[in-house]
Amino acid sequence: MCNLIKLRIEKIIRKRKNESIQHIISISFTVIAVMGMLMVGGALYLRFINSTESMISENNKSMLEQVNLNLDSYLRNMMKISDATYYNVIKKKDLSIESINKELDLLYETNKDLLISICVFSEHGEVVSASPVGQLKSSVDPRKSEWFSKAINKKENLHFSTPHVQNLFVDPSYRYRWVVSLSRAVELTNNKKITSGVLLVDMNFSGIEQICKNVNVGKSGYVYLVDGDGEIIYHPMQQLIYSNLIEENNKVAATYEDGNHTETFQGEKRLITIKTVGYTGWKIVGITPMSDITSDYHQMSIFAVFIMFFAIFILVFLNMFVSSRIANPIRALEKSVKKLESGVKDVDISISGSYEIQHLGKAIRSMVNQMHTLMDNIVIEQEAKRKSELNALQEQINPHFLYNTLDSIIWMIENENYDGAIIMVTALARLFRISLSKGKNIITVRDEIEHVRNYLTIQNIRYKNKFTYSIEADEKTLNLTSIKLIIQPLIENAIYHGMEFMGGDGEILVKAYVKESDLYIDVIDNGLGMLPEVAHTLLTNESKIERKSSGIGLKNVHERIQLYFGENYGLKIYSEPDEGTTIRIHMPGIDFYEAKKEVEEK
Amino acid sequence: MKKRKKQISVILFLLVVLSFLLLLSDTLLSGKDKKIYNISIITRGRNSESLTIMKEGIDQAASEVNANISFITLSEENSVEEQKELIDREIKNKADAIIISPVDYEKMAEPIENAMKKVPVILIESTVKSEQVLSNISCDNYKLGVSLAEEMVQMGNTRSNIAIVKNNLECSSIKERYDGFMSVMKNTENTYTFWKISGQKQVTSYNEAKNFIKENDVDAVVTFDAGILELIAQAKKDLSIVSKEKAAVEIYGTGSTSKIISFLEDKVINATAMQNEFNVGYLGVKTAVGMINRKHIDNGTISSTVINTQNMYYQDNQRLLFPLIR
Numbered sequence: 001m002c003n004l005i006k007l008r009i010e011k012i013i014r015k016r017k018n019e020s021i022q023h024i025i026s027i028s029f030t031v032i033a034v035m036g037m038l039m040v041g042g043a044l045y046l047r048f049i050n051s052t053e054s055m056i057s058e059n060n061k062s063m064l065e066q067v068n069l070n071l072d073s074y075l076r077n078m079m080k081i082s083d084a085t086y087y088n089v090i091k092k093k094d095l096s097i098e099s100i101n102k103e104l105d106l107l108y109e110t111n112k113d114l115l116i117s118i119c120v121f122s123e124h125g126e127v128v129s130a131s132p133v134g135q136l137k138s139s140v141d142p143r144k145s146e147w148f149s150k151a152i153n154k155k156e157n158l159h160f161s162t163p164h165v166q167n168l169f170v171d172p173s174y175r176y177r178w179v180v181s182l183s184r185a186v187e188l189t190n191n192k193k194i195t196s197g198v199l200l201v202d203m204n205f206s207g208i209e210q211i212c213k214n215v216n217v218g219k220s221g222y223v224y225l226v227d228g229d230g231e232i233i234y235h236p237m238q239q240l241i242y243s244n245l246i247e248e249n250n251k252v253a254a255t256y257e258d259g260n261h262t263e264t265f266q267g268e269k270r271l272i273t274i275k276t277v278g279y280t281g282w283k284i285v286g287i288t289p290m291s292d293i294t295s296d297y298h299q300m301s302i303f304a305v306f307i308m309f310f311a312i313f314i315l316v317f318l319n320m321f322v323s324s325r326i327a328n329p330i331r332a333l334e335k336s337v338k339k340l341e342s343g344v345k346d347v348d349i350s351i352s353g354s355y356e357i358q359h360l361g362k363a364i365r366s367m368v369n370q371m372h373t374l375m376d377n378i379v380i381e382q383e384a385k386r387k388s389e390l391n392a393l394q395e396q397i398n399p400h401f402l403y404n405t406l407d408s409i410i411w412m413i414e415n416e417n418y419d420g421a422i423i424m425v426t427a428l429a430r431l432f433r434i435s436l437s438k439g440k441n442i443i444t445v446r447d448e449i450e451h452v453r454n455y456l457t458i459q460n461i462r463y464k465n466k467f468t469y470s471i472e473a474d475e476k477t478l479n480l481t482s483i484k485l486i487i488q489p490l491i492e493n494a495i496y497h498g499m500e501f502m503g504g505d506g507e508i509l510v511k512a513y514v515k516e517s518d519l520y521i522d523v524i525d526n527g528l529g530m531l532p533e534v535a536h537t538l539l540t541n542e543s544k545i546e547r548k549s550s551g552i553g554l555k556n557v558h559e560r561i562q563l564y565f566g567e568n569y570g571l572k573i574y575s576e577p578d579e580g581t582t583i584r585i586h587m588p589g590i591d592f593y594e595a596k597k598e599v600e601e602k
Numbered sequence: 603m604k605k606r607k608k609q610i611s612v613i614l615f616l617l618v619v620l621s622f623l624l625l626l627s628d629t630l631l632s633g634k635d636k637k638i639y640n641i642s643i644i645t646r647g648r649n650s651e652s653l654t655i656m657k658e659g660i661d662q663a664a665s666e667v668n669a670n671i672s673f674i675t676l677s678e679e680n681s682v683e684e685q686k687e688l689i690d691r692e693i694k695n696k697a698d699a700i701i702i703s704p705v706d707y708e709k710m711a712e713p714i715e716n717a718m719k720k721v722p723v724i725l726i727e728s729t730v731k732s733e734q735v736l737s738n739i740s741c742d743n744y745k746l747g748v749s750l751a752e753e754m755v756q757m758g759n760t761r762s763n764i765a766i767v768k769n770n771l772e773c774s775s776i777k778e779r780y781d782g783f784m785s786v787m788k789n790t791e792n793t794y795t796f797w798k799i800s801g802q803k804q805v806t807s808y809n810e811a812k813n814f815i816k817e818n819d820v821d822a823v824v825t826f827d828a829g830i831l832e833l834i835a836q837a838k839k840d841l842s843i844v845s846k847e848k849a850a851v852e853i854y855g856t857g858s859t860s861k862i863i864s865f866l867e868d869k870v871i872n873a874t875a876m877q878n879e880f881n882v883g884y885l886g887v888k889t890a891v892g893m894i895n896r897k898h899i900d901n902g903t904i905s906s907t908v909i910n911t912q913n914m915y916y917q918d919n920q921r922l923l924f925p926l927i928r
Contacts, residue, residue, distance in 0.1 A: 137867060138868075139867055139868075139869070139911060163926075164917070164920060165915070165920050165923075165924045167867075167915055174860040174861060174863070174864045175860070176860065176863070176923075176924045178924065178926055205926070237662070238926050239658065239659075239662060239880055239921075239925045239926050240662065240884065242921035242922075242925075242926075243659075243878055243880050243881045243884070243921075243922075244881075244905075245881060245884060245885075298628075299628060299629075302621075302624055302625055302628050303625060305621055305624075306621040306622060306624065306625045309614075309617050309618050309621040310618055310621070312614070313614045313615065313617070313618045316610070316611075316614055317611065317614075320607065320611075
């Protein structure tokens with residue numbers, strides 16, 4: 001389980017890894033805030049529920065306690081009246097001698113609010129005495145009444161009846177009153193003989209009603225009273241129950257112990273509080289519908305939900321604000337860094353937000369500036385270095401070649417070959433004139449070809465006609481521009497690597513032509529040739545093989561052309577072993593004089 | 603990103619507004635329950651004493667549903683004209699519902715149908731001739747008549763001369779009771795004297811009843827109206843002091859005023875058939891409120907019983923006859 005959660009979290013984290021900082025801040029803050037809110041809200045809500053329920057239970061209990069107290073004192077009052085009638089009146093008088101009507105009247109008058117009547121019956125159901133004095137209805141036989149039989153059957157007890165209509169006496173105003181009867185067996189002294197009888201005290205039902213009526217046990221809660229068997233004595237909707245319009249769970253309630261219970265009755269959950277009334281065995285039942293309690297919860301929960309939503313709403317906005325305050329400068333910085341990465345020049349590094357980010361921005365900005373200057377410096381330096389290197393290389397031809405040539409000339413003069421010497425010296429002079437070219441790097445193809453011709457002349461003499469050569473230059477090419485001294489190294493290469501080891505039938509062909517307005521100069525030899533792979537390396541890497549040449553490699557020529565005219569131009573080597581090599585110079589076809597004019601105009 | 607942010611904030615805002623509305627509606631709804639309904643009740647006669655028990659039920663229901671009840675009796679017994687006027691007056695007085703005990707099955711049909719277009723009208727005890735679905739709260743009056751007749755037969759009236767008071771037969775409840783009664787009686791060998799009390803005033807009616815009993819040799823008198831039952835019982839009681847013979851005249855009727863009950867107890871009246879009037883009143887008001895709120899309330903049938911001297915103090919009958927007075 002733990003592992004599973006761990007995996008889950010890791011998965012989420014992995015997924016979120018590429019999220020922006022604002023997202024991470026706002027989402028995690030919000031999640032934490034919402035969780036906190038829910039937890040606090042839930043805890044408070046649960047606490048509220050718990051305390052409300054126990055509070056209501058306690059409240060009900062104390063309410064019923066109060067009712068019980070009232071009822072108890074009421075019933076005790078009744079019993080006192082009954083006791084007083086019995087012990088102080090009936091027992092003391094011989095009924096055959098004197099009447100007890102007066103005493104009963106007195107008792108009745110003092111408790112008129114509580115009582116309907118006090119009467120004493122003989123065991124045959126005849127009225128011995130009654131107050132208020134009344135005429136027994138002809139149709140009524142008290143012996144058939146429940147209170148009478150109960151009193152007779154259980155002599156030692158006082159009996160409380162369930163509410164019933166008092167129907168003993170004739171009432172000229174046709175009023176029928178509901179009473180609760182308190183009956184007991186009494187001993188009547190009649191002519192010194194003791195006979196048994198029944199003392200009946202009819203309590204006004206409204207007395208009980210008053211006690212139970214206005215008890216507050218919740219909004220729609222109420223209190224009712226049942227006897228030990230569950231017969232209803234008082235109920236706020238008694239008549240409705242009698243008329244079968246509503247039902248009450250009274251039979252079950254009578255079986256409950258004292259205290260709080262919950263039950264479901266007719267689909268309604270209710271809190272029931274029971275309190276047993278002393279002596280009578282009656283039970284006070286307090287009913288509070290759970291919906292009363294839960295309606296409070298409902299309101300509370302709606303309120304809580306509202307507060308929670310509101311708080312979450314505000315929190316989310318706050319989080320969004322805060323996170324954007326934090327993240328926006330970072331994002332701006334990040335954006336400018338990204339631009340920098342993609343090679344945009346002159347990036348304005350944003351400096352905003354909090355101190356730390358401002359600092360970062362400043363640092364990056366100064367770093368970038370420094371980098372730019374460094375880079376510029378490097379470019380300049382590199383360029384200068386290369387140029388000086390090239391120049392140095394160009395210089396390098398001269399001593400070596402000069403030495404060799406002069407050596408040949410000396411050798412010729414020693415052999416008195418003056419013609420050859422003259423040719424050689426002339427060629428050398430021309431060679432150097434073009435070589436110098438007033439220090440210019442760009443010359444016409446004509447001059448370049450002339451230079452090559454002189455060079456070839458010298459070399460041919462030096463190598464004693466080991467090879468033949470020819471130069472074919474298209475008329476159109478002659479006025480085009482060329483870089484100085486680019487063909488000569490190729491010829492040198494061809495001679496050293498191609499011709500040196502050949503018997504004497506070496507051939508070198510220099511061919512200049514225009515194709516698609518570009519200038520091409522081919523140097524073709526029929527020397528040893530080489531493998532294409534080797535040919536390829538000549539242009540890219542410095543060959544590891546020690547060169548006997550003057551040191552100007554093909555690579556150098558290639559780079560020079562590219563440096564002047566761009567990547568599209570340069571050398572191409574086509575070679576086959578034992579077949580020969582063709583090195584092709586490719587340059588743009590630019591008219592030398594027009595270019596010169598343009599430069600001058602500028 | 604921005605769009606999403608906007609979406610989130612809009613959703614959150616809606617949630618907040620929604621919860622606020624919820625809160626508001628909750629507090630508003632809880633306050634709404636306190637509406638007071640004005641309900642008018644128009645009786646069939648001028649004597650409201652016969653309606654005491656029903657009034658108990660009405661009061662009970664009124665206190666439950668927070669209704670303001672105006673109880674209107676007629677100045678003249680069973681007057682169609684007056685009932686019509688009262689209906690109009692009560693509608694004008696902005697009654698939310700009218701509970702009426704119509705006096706005439708046919709003549710009251712139109713005024714009640716008209717009134718029903720404006721306010722809910724609930725009929726109690728009797729009904730009217732109408733195609734419309736009417737809310738009628740009453741016991742099965744036919745069955746009530748049958749039970750009364752059966753009681754009479756049980757008491758030994760199989761070959762007796764029975765006087766039947768045929769007052770107010772235009773009122774459907776009484777007509778049905780009469781029909782029910784006659785459906786049993788036609789199987790017996792009783793002979794019948796039909797009789798209608800014509801006097802409008804109580805004193806003249808009383809004298810008429812007295813004379814009728816005095817002059818006619820009948821074994822039993824039957825009436826289906828509580829008021830007339832009281833009159834006849836009173837007449838019989840007064841006559842029985844003078845003549846023993848007249849004391850043997852059996853009286854049967856319907857209704858349960860306290861006077862009737864005391865006559866019953868004194869054995870002046872032999873038996874009375876009564877419906878559970880408390881329930882009629884209670885359900886009448888409940889149904890009225892239900893109709894105001896356009897909720898359907900199941901009309902439970904009202905029970906009816908025949909009460910005689912012997913069974914009147916049985917627990918169930920006691921509860922029926924003497925509602926606990928608050």
